[in-house]
Amino acid sequence: MAKSSADDEELRRACEAAIEGTKQKIVLSMRVAKSRGIWGKSGKLGRNHMAKPRVLALSTKAKGPQTKAFLQVLKYSTGGVLEAVKLYKLKHLSKVEVITNDPSGCTFTLGFDNLRSQSVAPPQWTMRNIDDRNRFLLCILNMCKDLLGRLPKVVGIDVVEMALWAKENTPTVTTRRTVQDGPVHVAAAVIGSDLKVSVEKELVSQAEEEDMEALLGTYVMGISEAEAFSERLKRELLALEAANVHAILESEPLIDEVLQGLDAATSCVEDMDEWLGIFNVKLRHMREDIESIETRNNKLEMQSVNNKALIEELDKLLERMRVPSEYAASLTGGSFDEARMLQNTEACEWLTGALRGLEVPDLDPTYANMRAVKEKRAELEKLKATFVRRASEFLRxxxxxxxxxxxxxxxxxxQRGQLKRPDHADLRYKCRTYARLLQHLKSLDKNCLGPLRKAYCSSLNLLLRREAREFANELRAGTKASRNPSAWLEASTGSSQSGNSADTSAVSEAYSKMLTIFIPLLVDESSFFSHFMCFEVPALVPPGGGTNGNKSGSYNDNGSDDDLGIMDIDDNDSKSSKNSADLVALNEALQELLDGIQDDFYAVVDWAYKIDPLRCISMHGITERYLSGQKADAAGFVRMLLGELESRISQQFTRFVDEACHQIERNERNVRQMGVVSYIPRFATLATRMEQYIQGQSRDLIDQAYTKFVSIMFVTLERIAQTDPKYSDIFLLENYAAFQNSLYDLANVVPTLAKFYHQASEAYEQACTRHISMIIYMQFEKLFQFARRIEDLMYTITPEEIPFQLGLSKMDLRKMLKASLSAVDKSIAAMYKKLQKNLTSEELLPSLWEKCKREFLEKYDSFAQLVAKIYPTENITSVEEMRELLATM
Structure with a gap:
């Protein structure tokens, strides 16, 4: 038999070293295997529940007269050193269960009743053999019986079997050990040859075992004697019960004495119960009286508290309803002088707060229908109506x-000789004195603002119109500029354009000055009006700046002139939220405020147009810049004014363009036109001047004028050319060439003119081709008619058959060549004279003659190829000879 690990002294010393310092003594130590797996039918641990080596040690610790028992769980750390990992107190051991699924019977679990998580299965401990298991469990049971006086529940093993095993393997020797102060008797177990002492003891004593054997020996019988044995047991049970009854009867005197004592005690208890009943009734009556007194006390106290709260609430209500005499005097008959405005403002603030304080949100709904509250509300409404009427009359x-x-x-x-910039600083300063008053009037009665706004608009409209009229009149009177004729393209003006070069820039500067002075002024007036008259709209002008279109700075040079320096009185007013209804009302009011001032702007535009119609281009650009700078929706009238100015300038310029186009169309009435028409060079001069006036603005206005001009010019050229078809091509090519020459520089930088330049170039090429072809056919008609007849027949018959056709024989070819080419140099010279005869633009002749020679050579080349193909045996003048002849001409 292998040596048990319980007898391993080195293991015991390692365990004592692991618990050194705890004052515990090792009683038994044994190596085990720990697992949490479940034993299956095969008797092997599951794959996920592998066994781990552990050491279980039973230890004791003396504490006073008692000795405590512990179960230590130790494991091997790195390096093979034992260290304690768990400590269980045996007093909490409630169950010892041997796992029945383990065929070897060496696996058991120990259940403790103080574990926190009872849902987790306890660890399973597996011994090496049955002897180790019995030895360890017997040691635990003996320690529980001796030290704790009780045994845990044992499941899965027979206690008698264990007692028999202990008797066979453990000779018992009784020894006495002293543990600290008190002696403790334990069973010393000597096992094997080493006679080592352990704390194990028999579960059944020797005397009990002998009694059990004697009892079992008395009833030695077979299975057939069971009924007789049962009858015998019944008889003995009846005898025992009879003996008990006899013993009870013998103790009757004692029972009588006990009964007499019980009767005396019962009478005393009954008397006590009667007295307690009487006291209970009296106490109940007393408790009812106390409750009644407390109820009356509570009601009186509650009434006192309510009366006090009511008096305080009434005092607050009376204070809210009281009208201070100084405020009443200001509201009903005070002056609106500047010195008195602080008192008037305070009175308005008090009146607004008082009216709000008598409304349901601020006033308890219970008080809303009180007669005193209704009367006071009516009185305050009368004060409000009186004050609003007086203030409105004063402000108007x-x-x-x-x-x-x-x-x-x-x-x-x-005034004459002096332009005066409008200055409304003093006017606004005086208006700001009453800005706070208007805010209070709005909070008291919004309907009163309508007449006040109307009165302000009608009054200020007179001032603004007077300022604009005087400024515009003096502006026109002080501007000196020579008047340019509007008939730019009229032939009767003559060829000289010296009269059109007068400097009229002062006209554009005057218009720009008008906008520079009045557009920021109108924007500032609109912004000031919207703030001053309490419109709930966003700011019209960014803080500290005027319109973006004003290069020379805003009229408001001192920052935000429309800022009244006050906050909104009404908490519900939000400057960031846009009130569309107020915006519509504001624009209607601004229309009334500024209406009529546009007439003076129109007068400046019309005046500028009369001096120089082309200045409409500059004025249009200036207006566009100002219009792009007006981005505030609330300044609707200013945007509308600029839009109408832009429209009027466009109309004036369109009028000028229409008149110029009418001048172009007059040229069509001349029956005989020769050379370049007068409006082509005049248009070049006009386009150059227009480009000087555009100054970086959008080109739509100019490009539309160019399109209209050139379209009318080209249509008129075609119509004039049709009046004399004989010279139409000469007329067209000269005029289209003049158009290209006059607009060459502008076409390189103006895309619209570049498009018409290419259009004129194509028309010129077509006219040249037609005219040159006509001249060539006039001199060599027979030659090219002969070639054309051959080309027409080649579509129907073979080239070999053509010489046999009527009029196309070799003899006919020789006659035609003799008539056409016998004096070819003279024919070419006549062609040159014909080209030169009706051409008025001599500078075009060299290029036209080169085109003519090139065209004639191409046609002759094609004729020579036809002759070589149809009449291979005939000799004609070669193409190279003809090219050399043309080169000498």
Whole structure:
């Protein structure tokens, strides 16, 4: 038999070293295998529940008169050193179960009742053999019986079997050991030859075992005697019960004494119960009286608290309803002088707060229908109506008086020889005094703002129109510029364009100055009006700046002139949210504020057009820049004014273009036209001047004018050419060439003119081709008619058959060549004279003659090829000879 690990002294010393310092003594130590797997039918552990080597050690620790028992779990760390990993107290051991699925019977579990998670299966411990298992379990049971006085529940193993095993393998020797202060009797087990002492003890004593054997020996019988044995047991049970009854009867005197004592105690208890009933009734009555008194006390206390709260609430309500005498005086009869505006503002603030305080959101709904509250609300409404009426009347008369004072003083306006920039700083300063008042009027009664806005607009409209009229009149009177004729393309003007070169830039500068002064002014007035008259719209002008189209700076040089320096009184007003209804109302009011001022702008535009129609181009560009800078939707009138100005300038320029086109069409009435028509060089001069005026603006206006001009010019050329078909091609090629020569430089930089340049070039080439072909056919008609007849027959018959056709024989060919080419040099010279005869532009002759020689040589080349193909035996003048002859001409 292999030596048990319980007898391994080195293992015991390693365990004692692992728990050194805990004052515990090792009783038994044994190597085991730990697993959490479930034993299957094959008796092997599952793959995921592999066994791990562990050491189980039973230890004791003396604490006073008691001795505590522990179960230590130790494992091998790195290097093979034992270290403690778990400690269980045996007093919590509740169950010892041997796993029945393990065929070897060496696996068991120990259940403790103090483990936190009872849902996790306890670890399974596997011994090397049955002897180790029995030895370890007997040691645990003996320690539980001796030290704890109880045994845990044992499952899966027979206790008698274990007792028999212990008797066979453990000779018992009783020894005495002293553990600290008190002696403890334990069973010393000597096993094997080493006679080592352990703390094991028999489960059944020797005397109990002998009694059990004697009892079992008395009843030695077979299976057939079971009924007799049962009858015997019944008889003995009846005898025992009779003996018990007899013993009870013998103790009757004692029972009587006990009964008498119980009767006396019962009477005392009954008396006590009666007294307690009486006391209970009295206590119940007393408790009812106390509850009644407490109820009355609580009601009185609650009434006192409610009365106090009611008095405080009434005091608050009375204070809210009281009208201070100084505010009442300001609201009903106070002055609106600047010195009194602070008191008026405070009175308005108080009145607004008082009215809001008597409304349901700020006032308890219970008080809303009280008579006193209704009367006070009516009184405050009357105060509000009185104040709003007085303030509205004052402001209407105030606006009128301010404007009348400024109109009566001529120094505010432009005068002869002196342009006066409108200055409304003093006007706005005086209006700002009452800006806060308007805010309060809006919060008190929004309907009162309509008449006030109307009065302000009608008054200020007079001032603005007067300023614009005086400024425009003086602007026109002080601008000196020579008048340019509008008949730019009329033939009767003559060929000289010296009169059209006058400098009219002062006209554009005057118009720009008009916009520079008044457009920012109108934007600032619109912005100031929207803020001053409490419109809920976004800001019209970015803070600290004017319109983007104003290069020389905004009229408002001192920053945000429309900022009134006040905050919105109404908390519901939001500057970031756009109120479309207010925006519509604002634009309607601005229309009334600024209506009529556009007439003075129109007068400047018309004046500029009369001086120089081409200045419409510059004015259109200036207006476009200002229009692109107006991005605030609320300045609707200013955008509308600029849009109408742009439209009027376009109309004036369109009028000029239409008149010029009408001048071009007059040339068609001349029956006999020779040479270059007059409007082509005039158009080049006009286009050059227009390009000088465009100054980087959008080209739509100019390109539309170019398209209209050139279309009319080309159509008129074609119509004039049709009046004399004999000279139509000469007329067209001369004029198209003149158009290209006059617009060559501009066409390189203006895409629209480049398109018409190419169009004229194509028309010129076509006219040249037609005219040259006509001259060639006039001199060599028979030659090329003969070639044309041959070409026509080649579509129907073979080349060999053509010489046998009528009029196309070799003899006919020789006659034709003799008539056409016998004096070819003279024919070519006549062709040159014919080309030169009706051409008025001598500079075109060299290029036309080169084209003519090239065209004639190409035609002769094709004729020579036909002759070589149809009449191979005939000799004619070669192409090279003809080329050399043409080169000498």
């Amino acid at each position: 008369s105030y606006f009128t008086s301010l404007v009348d004072f400024m109109i009566s003083d001529k120094s505010y306006f432009s």
